[in-house]
Amino acid sequence: MRFLDRRNFRIDTNLETELLRLVFQNVYATHSHVEGINFLLRGDAVEEPGVADLVKPILKNIFIQIPSRDPAALQVNFFEKDISLKYSIRE
Amino acid sequence: MRGIHSSSSLYYSPRQKCFEYVEIRIAKQEDHDDLAEIFNRQSEVLTAQFGEFFIAELIAYQNENQKALVAQVGEKAVGLMSISKDIDYQLLAEGFELDQYDNLLRSEFMEAVKDRKDEIVLAQKYEEIDRKREAQIKVLEEKMLTSHWGQRIALQQHVKARETLAKEKMSEYLTNEELYKTLKREDVEQMIDEWLAGFRLAQPGSIFEQEGVKDPEVNCWVMSERDFFLETLTYFGLPKDYISGNGHWHDWAYNKLLERRQQLIRKQPRAKKQTKRSKKFEEKKEEEVKEPESFDLAPLEKAFTKFCQAGPDVRTSLRNIIQQNLQKFVFIFSNENGELMKGRNIDVVDLGEYMKENQISWNPTNWEHISNILHCFGDLKFNQIVTRVMPQDENKKREEMKELKSKTVKKTSAALNVGKDKNQKLLREPSKDHSAQKDKEGATGPVDTEEAKNDLKPPGSPESKLMESPDARNLLSPDTKFTGSPDTKLMGSPDPAKKETDTLVEKYTALVRANEIVEMFSSYEEILEALDKIRAFDQMMTRLGVITEGAAVLKDEVEELKSKEEVEREDELNRRRRDLPENEWRQWCSELADLNSLPMIPPDVHNAIAINLFCIDEKYESRSIDFLEYAFSLFPERDYIILTQPHIVNESILLQSFVQIPKKKNAIFDDVLYIFHKDALLAPLITVIEIILRVILLTIFS
Numbered sequence: 001m002r003f004l005d006r007r008n009f010r011i012d013t014n015l016e017t018e019l020l021r022l023v024f025q026n027v028y029a030t031h032s033h034v035e036g037i038n039f040l041l042r043g044d045a046v047e048e049p050g051v052a053d054l055v056k057p058i059l060k061n062i063f064i065q066i067p068s069r070d071p072a073a074l075q076v077n078f079f080e081k082d083i084s085l086k087y088s089i090r091e
Numbered sequence: 092m093r094g095i096h097s098s099s100s101l102y103y104s105p106r107q108k109c110f111e112y113v114e115i116r117i118a119k120q121e122d123h124d125d126l127a128e129i130f131n132r133q134s135e136v137l138t139a140q141f142g143e144f145f146i147a148e149l150i151a152y153q154n155e156n157q158k159a160l161v162a163q164v165g166e167k168a169v170g171l172m173s174i175s176k177d178i179d180y181q182l183l184a185e186g187f188e189l190d191q192y193d194n195l196l197r198s199e200f201m202e203a204v205k206d207r208k209d210e211i212v213l214a215q216k217y218e219e220i221d222r223k224r225e226a227q228i229k230v231l232e233e234k235m236l237t238s239h240w241g242q243r244i245a246l247q248q249h250v251k252a253r254e255t256l257a258k259e260k261m262s263e264y265l266t267n268e269e270l271y272k273t274l275k276r277e278d279v280e281q282m283i284d285e286w287l288a289g290f291r292l293a294q295p296g297s298i299f300e301q302e303g304v305k306d307p308e309v310n311c312w313v314m315s316e317r318d319f320f321l322e323t324l325t326y327f328g329l330p331k332d333y334i335s336g337n338g339h340w341h342d343w344a345y346n347k348l349l350e351r352r353q354q355l356i357r358k359q360p361r362a363k364k365q366t367k368r369s370k371k372f373e374e375k376k377e378e379e380v381k382e383p384e385s386f387d388l389a390p391l392e393k394a395f396t397k398f399c400q401a402g403p404d405v406r407t408s409l410r411n412i413i414q415q416n417l418q419k420f421v422f423i424f425s426n427e428n429g430e431l432m433k434g435r436n437i438d439v440v441d442l443g444e445y446m447k448e449n450q451i452s453w454n455p456t457n458w459e460h461i462s463n464i465l466h467c468f469g470d471l472k473f474n475q476i477v478t479r480v481m482p483q484d485e486n487k488k489r490e491e492m493k494e495l496k497s498k499t500v501k502k503t504s505a506a507l508n509v510g511k512d513k514n515q516k517l518l519r520e521p522s523k524d525h526s527a528q529k530d531k532e533g534a535t536g537p538v539d540t541e542e543a544k545n546d547l548k549p550p551g552s553p554e555s556k557l558m559e560s561p562d563a564r565n566l567l568s569p570d571t572k573f574t575g576s577p578d579t580k581l582m583g584s585p586d587p588a589k590k591e592t593d594t595l596v597e598k599y600t601a602l603v604r605a606n607e608i609v610e611m612f613s614s615y616e617e618i619l620e621a622l623d624k625i626r627a628f629d630q631m632m633t634r635l636g637v638i639t640e641g642a643a644v645l646k647d648e649v650e651e652l653k654s655k656e657e658v659e660r661e662d663e664l665n666r667r668r669r670d671l672p673e674n675e676w677r678q679w680c681s682e683l684a685d686l687n688s689l690p691m692i693p694p695d696v697h698n699a700i701a702i703n704l705f706c707i708d709e710k711y712e713s714r715s716i717d718f719l720e721y722a723f724s725l726f727p728e729r730d731y732i733i734l735t736q737p738h739i740v741n742e743s744i745l746l747q748s749f750v751q752i753p754k755k756k757n758a759i760f761d762d763v764l765y766i767f768h769k770d771a772l773l774a775p776l777i778t779v780i781e782i783i784l785r786v787i788l789l790t791i792f793s
Contacts, residue, residue: 021108021109024104024108024109024110025109025110028106028109028110028713029110029712029713030713032713032714032715032716032744033716033774033775034106034775035105035106036103036104036105036106037103037104038101038102038103038104039101039102039103039104040095040099040100040101040102041099041100041101041102042095042096042099043095043096043097043098043099043100044095044096046096046098046099047096047098059102062104062108062109063102063103063104063108064102064103064104064105065100065101065102066100066101066102066103068100068101071097071098071099
């Protein structure tokens, strides 16, 4: 999901929220089994100037923040770490 | 890449944040107005078709088989689904390819149905196998019955039943000389026809056409029963073309000679004068030797007697005696070391002699039938060897034979000196049967060159049989030339009358020597093959009831065979039985008789509910599937929910989760069928997602 620069489009926070809600409704209508939508806010993006003001109002209206248990784990290189998918075949 | 920033955070937006919660519940009367508004908006057809209050009726008449569900958002009903358990499963099974969905019935029931259909298929398959087998047996029976050998057995059984009558009739002529002189061919033909009354040559039946059998060995009979009778008797010594006069009075001259000789020996010889009287006497002698003009019944009587004697009892006894003495029998075909020589052949006419020499004991009266039986009933294969012995070569041949004989006697032991060498055959004397067989084969007859020295022995001796042979019969034919050297065996008397007799004997003997030696050699395998054929035909004819009287051993053999076949049949039936797991519906399905229909379906095995009516506000159409979960919760024993709609109607969002079932060929059901299995509700839970993201989220934020 990418956010628009509403300052360029002259869209206020409420309208932007409502537009996003409509988009989400469309997603839910199209995929009836979808129960929710996740959004990962990257720390390096937040550190850039203006981004937090741009994104956080919307996140606050529609999203719920999930608390992090181990922030240090985010720095793990997932592609080098031995991560295997545990699965079984249903007979 | 070194992970992500440590101050990153995850946000989650649940559906309810953007989408109103749709609650599914049982419909109530107060939902009517909300639902009527939606219905009228979407379709006026329903109201026109079912009436103004059909929604109210649907809601009001709910029972354990029929329910009405409502989708509610806030305080307002936004959708309705009417479901029912009343489904015509037979109609659906006839119209749609529902086999892989167990025809929307309980799997246990369908397993019982499937087992029953498998049984029907197997039963049809086994029925076809049994039918083909029976047809094959029938074809084999017909083939054997209509063959030469089967018909010879049938003929034998027929004439054996009239043997006494036939012999009495022939005896009337043979014992009454005056009556005998009046016997003509027509009389004999009539006599034979009387014996054969009721006997018909069996023609191949329609089974060969029905089964499409193209067997070159199966032929129709075009000869008459009388011709077949006479042809069969040729195996037992009846001359070929006997009915036309061939081979008649062949021993007449011989018998007359013997009679005359006896008379001369008894009377005192008188001086012979060449007077008119003596000339008349000479002419009279010639007339006596000339054969009578009446029909000769003796060959027929002899062949007929032999044919009747070679019955199923004798044939079975022959088979068994060889089977019981197989080691001794093999010895006949063995070399000096007792090893069976496959290439060794013997003259079958002498087989009885060989068997006797090898201590194989049998009824003495039956030995003479061996050759006839093997040829007539066993179709014995043989190599025919013809040796011509001309009168002028007699002395040379005699010396050769003498030399060979002396060599052979030195070389071979008593047990092995028979049938081992083709040359040895020339040293043995042929028997009656041999002559008969040779005549059957159209040869002029077997005459041993060595035996020619000893011709005209008293009747009953092997030598005398030469004269009774069909070959000797031909000696008196008009074409025969009286040439050759006289034999001296009977010429010891100086009596002039006897000299005259001996002159005739001389002529006779010369002709005997001038004939051919025809021998039929068969190997061990060929003889066993013939015996097998005799066994097969005798057993088959007993089964078919052609052989009815006597032959107790044969009947025992057949009974034993039948009991073996019954045991094999039972084993096969046991192998066909299937051990199936217990199923409470097996008995129910046992009356199913065809593969295309279902048995009567008990309510306990119904496994589907049907959507009779469905309507929802377009805004909440994406939540249509929420009805299904609730519907299954109302009827937890059902696994399928189905919906039928005309093919011209567009698929709703609800139907996107359903499976459309293809129609069967020639189906008369117009609507399209959609089905949904309860387990499909779990489909979102097994959706494949991107593994890395999933791992990240679970690791950090769970």
